[in-house]
């Protein structure tokens with residue numbers, strides 16, 4: 001029990017303690033841990049000697065702390081738990097807590113390499129039908145390896161950043177020639193992102209068993225996608241400008257250790273995978289909500305994903321590629337089987353053919369200028385608690401002409 005005045009069902013109780021970076025209001029950047037509606041100033045905490053992490057908590061991003069590896073992540077988390085539960089520390093900790101409302105969240109880590117997977121069987125099947133009508137929706141490799149592509153790390157932005165509508169080339173199937181202009185089919189993708197902490201060595205693949213040693217924590221991801229640009233450009237090399245203009249992530253990195261109670265069996269795979277992809281089938285019961293301009297339109301369940309994050313890590317290093325602190329890999333769009341569980345609007349509105357009606361009566365197919373899309377999520381915590389992920393929110397600004 002924490003000595004802070006927190007409700008037992010607060011999703012940011014001492015069982016969670018996600019890490020982030022914030023501007024306290026003077027234009028500087030500091031590292032913090034979220035507890036309830038406050039931020040614990042980790043830089044100050046380390047300066048006064050209440051926690052020790054080789055001065056990595058003085059940095060403006062989490063990367064140096066991530067690089068310390070699992071033993072330090074555990075030691076610092078244990079220490080924060082002690083400081084926030086033992087009333088003997090109350091008087092020294094209280095001055096280091098800032099109200100969340102008075103700080104501005106920053107991108108918590110400098111994104112190294114960014115990979116996006118494609119691991120939901122339902123999403124892959126739906127997109128196959130929509131993008132390749134008449135063809136087999138799942139390509140022959142889909143059940144043998146976690147399909148992914150390398151995205152653009154430099155355009156990963158923190159929740160709250162406005163998104164400018166992208167322009168680009170598109171050519172509807174019935175048009176004679178391509179045109180250039182603002183995307184008319186701007187979409188979202190609700191995903192779960194895994195933040196790599198420890199570095200691996202070039203030429204040394206990781207195994208599925210290495211997941212817990214190398215992955216530090218989890219963020220929510222909105223992989224904004226311009227479907228008209230994507231449909232025209234993606235063959236044969238895959239997503240490019242249709243997805244590289246912006247990817248939003250939540251401001252608080254939930255440590256993997258906070259998700260121990262959220263582990264659930266992942267779906268069994270058929271056919272059996274190659275030995276390097278064999279894993280313990282551990283999924284996470286992360287329940288996402290997609291909110292479109294105030295209306296909850298979908299509740300994608302992460303637990304049903306076919307490929308697990310441990311398999312994704314093993315696969316992305318299977319050729320000897322190394323990972324670095326701050327690398328981010330996203331699960332791929334989280335879509336459950338029901339229409340109100342899909343993680344993209346192209347699925348929700350079936351390519352724009354079936355508009356959705358928001359609570360105030362407006363109808364939507366794709367995202368319009370001025371719309372705000374918010375993803376939130378929770379997962380079960382220890383002893384009946386709930387782990388919150390905060391939100392990833394973005395508002396669309398008109399295209400730049």
Ligand SMILES: O=C(O)/C=C/C(=O)CC(=O)CC(=O)O
Pocket residue numbers: 116117118119120123124127128131189191223225234239331332333
């Ligand atoms: O099937 C396709 O051609 C395209 C699929 C996607 O756009 C999905 C994607 O970016 C990966 C994912 O988020 O699942």
Ligand SMILES: [Ca+2]
Pocket residue numbers: 116117189191223332333
């Ligand atoms: Ca995606």
Ligand SMILES: [Mg+2]
Pocket residue numbers: 151222223224243244245246247
């Ligand atoms: Mg993207």
